Amino acid sequence: MEQGRDRFRVTGGRRLTGTVRISGAKNAVLPILAAAVLCPEEVVIRGVPAIRDVQVMLTILRRLGVRVREEAGLDGLTLVLDPSGLSTAEVHEELTREMRSSIFLMGPLLGRVGWVRMAYPGGCAIGPRPIDLHLRGLQELGAHLEEKGGYIEATATRLRGREIYLDFPSVGATENLMMAAVLAEGTTVIRGAAREPEIVDLQSFLCAMGARVRGAGLDVIRIEGVRRLHGAEHTVAPDRIEAGTFMAAVAAAGGDVKLENVIAEHVEAPAAKLREMGVWVEEEADGSLRVRSRGGLQASDVKTLPYPGFPTDLQPQFMAVAAAAMGTSVITETIFENRFRVAEELRRMGAQIKVEGRTAVVKGVPRLSGAPVTAPALREGMALVIAGLAADGVTEVCGAHHVDRGYERLEEKLRGLGAEILRV
Numbered sequence: 001m002e003q004g005r006d007r008f009r010v011t012g013g014r015r016l017t018g019t020v021r022i023s024g025a026k027n028a029v030l031p032i033l034a035a036a037v038l039c040p041e042e043v044v045i046r047g048v049p050a051i052r053d054v055q056v057m058l059t060i061l062r063r064l065g066v067r068v069r070e071e072a073g074l075d076g077l078t079l080v081l082d083p084s085g086l087s088t089a090e091v092h093e094e095l096t097r098e099m100r101s102s103i104f105l106m107g108p109l110l111g112r113v114g115w116v117r118m119a120y121p122g123g124c125a126i127g128p129r130p131i132d133l134h135l136r137g138l139q140e141l142g143a144h145l146e147e148k149g150g151y152i153e154a155t156a157t158r159l160r161g162r163e164i165y166l167d168f169p170s171v172g173a174t175e176n177l178m179m180a181a182v183l184a185e186g187t188t189v190i191r192g193a194a195r196e197p198e199i200v201d202l203q204s205f206l207c208a209m210g211a212r213v214r215g216a217g218l219d220v221i222r223i224e225g226v227r228r229l230h231g232a233e234h235t236v237a238p239d240r241i242e243a244g245t246f247m248a249a250v251a252a253a254g255g256d257v258k259l260e261n262v263i264a265e266h267v268e269a270p271a272a273k274l275r276e277m278g279v280w281v282e283e284e285a286d287g288s289l290r291v292r293s294r295g296g297l298q299a300s301d302v303k304t305l306p307y308p309g310f311p312t313d314l315q316p317q318f319m320a321v322a323a324a325a326m327g328t329s330v331i332t333e334t335i336f337e338n339r340f341r342v343a344e345e346l347r348r349m350g351a352q353i354k355v356e357g358r359t360a361v362v363k364g365v366p367r368l369s370g371a372p373v374t375a376p377a378l379r380e381g382m383a384l385v386i387a388g389l390a391a392d393g394v395t396e397v398c399g400a401h402h403v404d405r406g407y408e409r410l411e412e413k414l415r416g417l418g419a420e421i422l423r424v
Contacts, residue, residue: 006400008411010388011420012370016255018417019288022243022262023049023408024076024236027313028198031175032205032236033057034104036081037066038112038182039209041231048077048236049408052401056099063095064088064109075261076236076408091118093150099405103131103172107180110143110154117153133173137164141180141188161186161225169194169219169306175202181223182211188223195219196307197266201237208232240266241313242407243289245382247271248317249414250291251279252324252390257417259289269310273318276300277325299327299364304335316342316383323351324390325364333358342380345373349387349395367392375399378406385410389419396424 024047034057036043048054050072058068058079065087069080089109096102100121109116121131135145135152141159145152161184166173174194179202181188193199195217203216209232212224243262250257251274264271264283271281271289277300280292299322304312312335322329323346333339340360343353348371352363370393375381381403388395397403400423403410411421 005398007424008385008388008397008400008403009422009424010370010385010395010397012253012368012389012391012393012395014253014389014418014420016250016253016257016389016414016417016419019258019260020246020413020417021075021260022238022246025198025201025239025241026051026053026406027171027196027239027241028201029054029236030057030101031104031179031198031202032234033061033079033081034108035179035202035205037061037064037083037086037105037108038179039229039231040084042080042082042084043209043231044233045079045081046233046235047075048079049239050077051406051408052404053099053101053406056095057101060091060095060102060105063092086113089113089116091116093119096121103134104176104179106134106138106152106154107176107178110138110156111159111180111183114157115155117151119151133166133168133170134176137166137173137177138180140164141177141184159184161188161223163189163191166190166192168192171196171199174199174221178202178206178213178221178223181225182206182213182229183227184223184225186225188225190221190223191219193219193221194306197237197240197263205232205234208234238262241311243267244270244311244314245317245386245407247274247279247281247289247291248314248321249386249389251277251293251297252321252386253419254293254295255417256290256292258284259291262289264289269308270314270318273300273302273310277321297321297325297364299325299329299362301330303332312336312339313379315339316380317386319343319353319360319362320346320383320387320390322362323353323364323387324368327364329362329364331360331362333360341376342383345376345380345384346387348373349391351387369393370395372396372398375402378402382407385421
């Protein structure tokens with residue numbers, strides 16, 4: 001079946017019960033894979049989610065000359081990467097346009113070989129995500145940039161550390177500059193850095209390879225440049241967005257689910273919102289998270305903010321939950337301006353949503369109704385699956401390939417909890 005025609009068929013009205021294991025974090029593993037090219041020796045990365053974005057990144061790495069070995073396991077993939085044969089620093093256009101995270105290769109390639117050429121990256125259509133902060137930061141480290149024909153070319157004999165101030169706590173820019181700085185001469189200080197857990201995970205991997213990085217998780221990160229990195233092993237942190245997504249699914253569909261391989265602190269913002277809505281969320285003695293919902297959800301306002309605030313990557317899923325809650329919820333999106341595109345599809349299912357600029361007013365309805373809908377992007381597609389779980393009748397979500405970018409074995413995991421969902 002053609003990628004764009006793949007779809008999920010969801011029959012609503014099934015409560016979710018049981019245990020689900022959360023995969024390694026998509027937003028952590030992609031910069032970690034990019035960081036591997038900094039090292040001339042073999043690295044081993046465990047707990048890698050088997051998702052489409054990972055496969056695209058591995059294709060890019062192979063074309064750069066990195067040898068890749070994949071080993072499947074119960075807890076995701078184990079990847080053995082050998083970047084010693086790195087043969088080029090040019091990233092092909094069709095791959096950069098498919099996945100925005102290809103931008104993460106700019107810093108590592110520039111740091112290791114002093115040159116990189118790539119087309120402007122693509123990805124989900126959730127609004128402008130300019131890479132100005134990435135480029136400006138690389139220039140401050142001593143890179144010379146040229147833009148022509150839709151390509152960016154950066155060169156540097158050797159990058160030099162310095163203080164960099166980010167006007168906005170961009171996760172991608174913070175990570176790219178961290179990776180560029182580890183082999184730079186001298187010390188780099190990133191002020192106004194993003195604080196997301198994925199940045200802490202990247203620091204752990206860089207330090208395992210011999211980098212000197214400290215401060216991840218705070219708004220000031222210091223990197224002391226080293227001459228060379230060495231091989232290392234690393235296990236990817238659990239995916240807080242997937243965990244929050246399953247929490248939202250239980251809230252919407254009802255049920256009692258235990259989430260394994262989750263760090264409760266990383267999902268405190270969505271957990272707090274769900275508690276406001278009447279969902280029981282508690283950390284168990286074994287470190288797992290238990291989520292129970294009996295329906296009768298109450299409306300709650302949501303405003304997306306950089307970590308530790310409510311994540312923009314969970315906003316569409318929570319819009320689906322709010323659509324079936326009692327009362328009126330106000331959702332404010334401060335990160336990506338086009339992140340309300342799912343509202344139109346939810347309205348096909350009977351949701352009452354009014355969008356004005358960066359605010360959506362969601363008036364809950366007693367029951368959503370199954371309908372044919374189309375996923376405009378990754379998280380929005382997952383929101384439609386959640387709405388389908390809560391709806392009466394059958395919902396067909398076209399564009400399942402969007403969801404595959406960030407969720408591993410989604411239908412298998414949901415069926416394991418009692419959901420009725422098929423890929424057709």
